[in-house]
Amino acid sequence: MSRIVYVNGDYVPEEDAKISVFDRGFLMADGVYEVTSVLDSKLIDFAGHAARLERSLSELDMAAPVTTDALREIFRELVARNNLVEGMIYLQVTRGAPNDRDFAFPDPDEVPSTIVAFSQSKPGLADNPVAKIGQKVISIEDIRWGRRDIKTVQLLYPSMGKMMAKAAGADDAWMVEDGHVTEGTSNNAYIVKGGKIITRQLSTDILHGITRAAILRFARESQMVVEERSFSIEEAQNADEAFFTSASAFVMPVVEIDGVQLADGKPGPVAARLREIYLDESRKTAE
Ligand code: PMP
Numbered sequence: 478m479s480r481i482v483y484v485n486g487d488y489v490p491e492e493d494a495k496i497s498v499f500d501r502g503f504l505m506a507d508g509v510y511e512v513t514s515v516l517d518s519k520l521i522d523f524a525g526h527a528a529r530l531e532r533s534l535s536e537l538d539m540a541a542p543v544t545t546d547a548l549r550e551i552f553r554e555l556v557a558r559n560n561l562v563e564g565m566i567y568l569q570v571t572r573g574a575p576n577d578r579d580f581a582f583p584d585p586d587e588v589p590s591t592i593v594a595f596s597q598s599k600p601g602l603a604d605n606p607v608a609k610i611g612q613k614v615i616s617i618e619d620i621r622w623g624r625r626d627i628k629t630v631q632l633l634y635p636s637m638g639k640m641m642a643k644a645a646g647a648d649d650a651w652m653v654e655d656g657h658v659t660e661g662t663s664n665n666a667y668i669v670k671g672g673k674i675i676t677r678q679l680s681t682d683i684l685h686g687i688t689r690a691a692i693l694r695f696a697r698e699s700q701m702v703v704e705e706r707s708f709s710i711e712e713a714q715n716a717d718e719a720f721f722t723s724a725s726a727f728v729m730p731v732v733e734i735d736g737v738q739l740a741d742g743k744p745g746p747v748a749a750r751l752r753e754i755y756l757d758e759s760r761k762t763a764e
Contacts, residue, residue, distance in 0.1 A: 718745030
Protein backbone atom coordinates (compact mmCIF):
# COMPACT_ATOMS: atom_id res chain seq x y z
CA MET A 478 0.00 0.00 0.00
CA SER A 479 1.34 3.37 -0.95
CA ARG A 480 1.90 6.10 1.64
CA ILE A 481 -0.82 8.73 1.82
CA VAL A 482 0.50 12.28 1.65
CA TYR A 483 -1.28 15.58 2.36
CA VAL A 484 -0.92 18.23 -0.36
CA ASN A 485 -2.86 21.50 -0.25
CA GLY A 486 -6.05 20.08 1.22
CA ASP A 487 -5.98 16.62 -0.39
CA TYR A 488 -4.88 13.22 0.86
CA VAL A 489 -3.28 11.44 -2.09
CA PRO A 490 -1.03 8.40 -2.72
CA GLU A 491 2.61 9.57 -2.68
CA GLU A 492 3.05 8.97 -6.42
CA ASP A 493 0.25 11.50 -7.07
CA ALA A 494 1.57 14.07 -4.58
CA LYS A 495 2.89 16.89 -6.77
CA ILE A 496 3.65 20.59 -6.58
CA SER A 497 4.52 23.18 -9.25
CA VAL A 498 8.07 23.67 -10.59
CA PHE A 499 7.48 27.37 -9.82
CA ASP A 500 7.01 26.68 -6.13
CA ARG A 501 9.23 29.08 -4.16
CA GLY A 502 10.20 26.30 -1.81
CA PHE A 503 11.81 24.53 -4.78
CA LEU A 504 13.26 27.63 -6.49
CA MET A 505 14.28 29.79 -3.51
CA ALA A 506 14.19 27.60 -0.37
CA ASP A 507 11.41 30.04 0.58
CA GLY A 508 9.72 27.73 3.03
CA VAL A 509 9.65 26.50 6.60
CA TYR A 510 9.15 23.08 8.12
CA GLU A 511 8.50 21.12 11.29
CA VAL A 512 9.21 17.53 12.30
CA THR A 513 6.90 16.12 14.95
CA SER A 514 7.57 12.66 16.30
CA VAL A 515 4.88 10.03 16.74
CA LEU A 516 4.95 7.42 19.51
CA ASP A 517 2.11 4.95 20.20
CA SER A 518 0.33 6.58 17.19
CA LYS A 519 0.21 9.90 19.08
CA LEU A 520 1.81 13.27 18.39
CA ILE A 521 4.67 14.28 20.68
CA ASP A 522 4.60 17.96 21.72
CA PHE A 523 2.32 19.00 18.87
CA ALA A 524 1.60 22.33 20.61
CA GLY A 525 5.32 23.22 20.71
CA HIS A 526 5.83 22.47 17.02
CA ALA A 527 2.66 24.33 16.00
CA ALA A 528 3.76 27.39 18.00
CA ARG A 529 7.22 27.40 16.43
CA LEU A 530 5.71 27.00 12.95
CA GLU A 531 3.56 30.07 13.56
CA ARG A 532 6.63 32.02 14.66
CA SER A 533 8.72 30.90 11.65
CA LEU A 534 5.89 31.91 9.31
CA SER A 535 5.42 35.29 10.95
CA GLU A 536 9.16 36.09 10.92
CA LEU A 537 9.08 35.55 7.15
CA ASP A 538 5.76 37.40 6.56
CA MET A 539 4.27 34.18 5.27
CA ALA A 540 0.57 33.52 5.79
CA ALA A 541 -0.40 30.51 7.91
CA PRO A 542 -2.18 28.14 5.50
CA VAL A 543 -4.29 26.42 8.19
CA THR A 544 -5.19 26.93 11.84
CA THR A 545 -3.42 25.00 14.60
CA ASP A 546 -6.55 22.90 15.14
CA ALA A 547 -6.77 22.06 11.43
CA LEU A 548 -3.08 21.17 11.42
CA ARG A 549 -3.57 18.78 14.36
CA GLU A 550 -6.37 17.10 12.41
CA ILE A 551 -4.15 16.77 9.31
CA PHE A 552 -1.39 15.17 11.38
CA ARG A 553 -3.86 12.80 13.06
CA GLU A 554 -5.38 11.88 9.72
CA LEU A 555 -1.92 11.04 8.32
CA VAL A 556 -1.19 8.89 11.37
CA ALA A 557 -4.51 7.06 10.89
CA ARG A 558 -4.38 6.67 7.11
CA ASN A 559 -0.80 5.37 7.21
CA ASN A 560 -1.23 3.18 10.32
CA LEU A 561 1.72 5.04 11.80
CA VAL A 562 2.75 3.76 15.22
CA GLU A 563 6.28 5.12 15.61
CA GLY A 564 7.95 7.70 13.40
CA MET A 565 7.50 11.30 12.37
CA ILE A 566 5.22 13.71 10.57
CA TYR A 567 7.13 16.09 8.30
CA LEU A 568 5.37 19.36 7.49
CA GLN A 569 6.49 21.97 4.98
CA VAL A 570 4.92 25.32 4.16
CA THR A 571 6.26 27.44 1.31
CA ARG A 572 5.36 30.83 -0.11
CA GLY A 573 3.50 29.08 -2.88
CA ALA A 574 3.84 28.91 -6.63
CA PRO A 575 3.54 32.17 -8.59
CA ASN A 576 3.35 31.70 -12.35
CA ASP A 577 6.99 32.71 -12.89
CA ARG A 578 10.32 32.99 -11.07
CA ASP A 579 10.83 36.34 -9.36
CA PHE A 580 12.84 37.44 -6.31
CA ALA A 581 9.99 39.63 -5.03
CA PHE A 582 7.44 37.90 -2.82
CA PRO A 583 4.13 37.27 -4.59
CA ASP A 584 0.96 38.91 -3.25
CA PRO A 585 -0.36 36.41 -0.67
CA ASP A 586 -3.94 37.21 -1.76
CA GLU A 587 -3.10 35.96 -5.24
CA VAL A 588 -0.68 33.15 -4.44
CA PRO A 589 -1.66 30.87 -1.56
CA SER A 590 1.08 29.12 0.39
CA THR A 591 1.84 25.49 -0.39
CA ILE A 592 1.35 23.00 2.42
CA VAL A 593 2.66 19.46 2.30
CA ALA A 594 2.79 16.87 5.08
CA PHE A 595 3.86 13.24 5.08
CA SER A 596 4.53 10.48 7.54
CA GLN A 597 7.82 8.61 8.01
CA SER A 598 7.60 5.25 9.70
CA LYS A 599 10.53 4.52 12.06
CA PRO A 600 9.80 1.45 14.13
CA GLY A 601 12.12 1.37 17.16
CA LEU A 602 12.53 5.15 17.30
CA ALA A 603 12.09 5.29 21.07
CA ASP A 604 14.04 2.12 21.72
CA ASN A 605 16.92 3.17 19.46
CA PRO A 606 19.95 0.98 20.29
CA VAL A 607 22.30 3.82 19.26
CA ALA A 608 21.25 5.67 22.43
CA LYS A 609 22.99 2.93 24.42
CA ILE A 610 26.26 3.31 22.47
CA GLY A 611 26.32 7.05 21.80
CA GLN A 612 27.47 8.95 18.74
CA LYS A 613 30.72 10.43 17.49
CA VAL A 614 30.72 14.04 16.32
CA ILE A 615 33.21 16.22 14.52
CA SER A 616 33.35 20.02 14.63
CA ILE A 617 32.89 22.13 11.52
CA GLU A 618 32.73 25.85 10.98
CA ASP A 619 29.23 27.32 11.16
CA ILE A 620 28.83 29.22 7.90
CA ARG A 621 25.01 29.37 7.85
CA TRP A 622 22.96 32.56 7.58
CA GLY A 623 22.16 34.67 10.65
CA ARG A 624 18.51 33.71 11.26
CA ARG A 625 18.94 30.14 12.44
CA ASP A 626 16.02 30.64 14.83
CA ILE A 627 13.70 30.39 11.80
CA LYS A 628 13.19 26.78 10.76
CA THR A 629 13.69 27.22 7.03
CA VAL A 630 14.23 24.49 4.45
CA GLN A 631 17.70 25.86 3.62
CA LEU A 632 19.38 22.65 4.72
CA LEU A 633 22.26 22.38 2.26
CA TYR A 634 25.02 23.20 4.75
CA PRO A 635 23.66 20.92 7.50
CA SER A 636 23.41 18.23 4.84
CA MET A 637 27.05 18.86 3.83
CA GLY A 638 27.97 18.73 7.53
CA LYS A 639 26.49 15.23 7.84
CA MET A 640 28.51 14.17 4.78
CA MET A 641 31.72 15.64 6.29
CA ALA A 642 31.00 13.68 9.47
CA LYS A 643 30.44 10.50 7.49
CA ALA A 644 33.67 11.00 5.54
CA ALA A 645 35.52 11.40 8.87
CA GLY A 646 34.03 8.17 10.24
CA ALA A 647 31.73 10.05 12.64
CA ASP A 648 27.95 10.28 12.96
CA ASP A 649 27.26 13.98 13.01
CA ALA A 650 28.82 17.43 13.18
CA TRP A 651 28.64 20.23 15.73
CA MET A 652 29.00 23.68 14.24
CA VAL A 653 31.37 26.24 15.71
CA GLU A 654 31.31 30.02 15.41
CA ASP A 655 33.77 32.40 17.11
CA GLY A 656 35.23 29.48 19.04
CA HIS A 657 31.91 28.34 20.47
CA VAL A 658 29.53 25.54 19.54
CA THR A 659 26.29 26.84 18.07
CA GLU A 660 24.39 23.56 17.54
CA GLY A 661 24.45 20.24 15.71
CA THR A 662 23.49 19.93 12.04
CA SER A 663 19.95 18.99 13.08
CA ASN A 664 19.97 19.14 16.87
CA ASN A 665 20.85 21.21 19.95
CA ALA A 666 24.14 20.49 21.73
CA TYR A 667 24.81 20.02 25.46
CA ILE A 668 27.64 19.13 27.81
CA VAL A 669 27.53 18.02 31.43
CA LYS A 670 30.25 19.06 33.87
CA GLY A 671 30.20 18.58 37.63
CA GLY A 672 26.50 17.66 37.44
CA LYS A 673 25.61 20.89 35.57
CA ILE A 674 23.83 20.72 32.22
CA ILE A 675 25.31 23.34 29.92
CA THR A 676 23.71 24.38 26.63
CA ARG A 677 23.95 27.49 24.48
CA GLN A 678 21.57 30.35 25.32
CA LEU A 679 18.74 31.11 22.88
CA SER A 680 19.34 33.79 20.24
CA THR A 681 19.10 34.09 16.46
CA ASP A 682 22.29 31.95 16.31
CA ILE A 683 20.47 28.65 16.94
CA LEU A 684 17.15 26.97 16.39
CA HIS A 685 14.97 27.12 19.49
CA GLY A 686 14.56 23.38 19.80
CA ILE A 687 11.18 22.14 20.98
CA THR A 688 12.93 19.16 22.55
CA ARG A 689 15.46 21.54 24.15
CA ALA A 690 12.66 23.49 25.84
CA ALA A 691 11.08 20.29 27.18
CA ILE A 692 14.40 18.81 28.34
CA LEU A 693 15.42 21.95 30.22
CA ARG A 694 11.98 22.08 31.88
CA PHE A 695 12.18 18.40 32.92
CA ALA A 696 15.79 18.83 34.12
CA ARG A 697 14.85 21.80 36.32
CA GLU A 698 11.77 19.98 37.63
CA SER A 699 14.10 17.10 38.60
CA GLN A 700 16.32 19.57 40.55
CA MET A 701 19.16 19.35 38.00
CA VAL A 702 21.22 22.50 37.50
CA VAL A 703 21.02 24.06 34.03
CA GLU A 704 23.40 26.72 32.73
CA GLU A 705 22.46 28.40 29.45
CA ARG A 706 25.76 29.61 27.99
CA SER A 707 28.03 28.85 25.08
CA PHE A 708 30.94 26.42 25.31
CA SER A 709 33.97 25.53 23.19
CA ILE A 710 34.90 22.18 21.62
CA GLU A 711 37.82 21.96 24.07
CA GLU A 712 35.47 22.38 27.04
CA ALA A 713 33.17 19.74 25.54
CA GLN A 714 36.09 17.31 25.09
CA ASN A 715 36.88 17.73 28.79
CA ALA A 716 33.27 17.40 29.95
CA ASP A 717 31.90 14.46 31.92
CA GLU A 718 29.22 13.90 29.28
CA ALA A 719 27.81 15.37 26.10
CA PHE A 720 24.56 14.83 24.26
CA PHE A 721 22.20 16.38 21.75
CA THR A 722 18.45 16.69 21.45
CA SER A 723 15.95 16.80 18.59
CA ALA A 724 12.36 15.80 17.94
CA SER A 725 13.41 12.59 16.21
CA ALA A 726 16.53 11.63 18.23
CA PHE A 727 15.03 12.72 21.60
CA VAL A 728 18.20 12.71 23.78
CA MET A 729 21.26 11.19 22.11
CA PRO A 730 24.55 10.73 24.01
CA VAL A 731 27.81 11.88 22.38
CA VAL A 732 30.90 9.83 23.28
CA GLU A 733 33.59 11.29 21.02
CA ILE A 734 34.32 14.79 19.70
CA ASP A 735 36.94 15.34 16.97
CA GLY A 736 38.49 11.95 17.76
CA VAL A 737 38.76 12.65 21.51
CA GLN A 738 36.90 10.19 23.70
CA LEU A 739 34.75 11.74 26.44
CA ALA A 740 35.32 10.38 29.95
CA ASP A 741 35.13 6.56 29.72
CA GLY A 742 33.70 6.63 26.18
CA LYS A 743 30.27 5.40 27.26
CA PRO A 744 26.97 7.32 27.34
CA GLY A 745 26.68 9.22 30.62
CA PRO A 746 24.02 8.86 33.33
CA VAL A 747 22.58 12.37 32.91
CA ALA A 748 21.86 11.84 29.20
CA ALA A 749 20.38 8.40 29.89
CA ARG A 750 18.16 9.77 32.67
CA LEU A 751 17.00 12.73 30.56
CA ARG A 752 16.14 10.43 27.67
CA GLU A 753 14.06 8.28 29.99
CA ILE A 754 12.27 11.27 31.58
CA TYR A 755 11.65 12.85 28.16
CA LEU A 756 10.09 9.68 26.72
CA ASP A 757 7.95 9.07 29.83
CA GLU A 758 6.72 12.64 30.21
CA SER A 759 6.12 13.37 26.54
CA ARG A 760 4.17 10.12 26.12
CA LYS A 761 1.87 11.27 28.94
CA THR A 762 0.94 14.48 27.14
CA ALA A 763 1.00 13.07 23.57
CA GLU A 764 -2.09 13.81 21.52
N1 PMP B 1 18.88 22.71 15.64
C1 PMP B 1 18.74 22.45 14.33
C2 PMP B 1 19.64 23.13 13.37
C3 PMP B 1 17.77 21.54 13.89
O1 PMP B 1 17.63 21.29 12.58
C4 PMP B 1 16.96 20.87 14.84
C5 PMP B 1 15.96 19.83 14.41
N2 PMP B 1 15.02 20.29 13.54
C6 PMP B 1 17.15 21.16 16.19
C7 PMP B 1 18.11 22.09 16.57
C8 PMP B 1 16.31 20.52 17.25
O2 PMP B 1 15.01 21.04 17.28
P1 PMP B 1 13.76 20.17 17.75
O3 PMP B 1 14.08 19.71 19.14
O4 PMP B 1 12.64 21.13 17.73
O5 PMP B 1 13.63 19.05 16.79
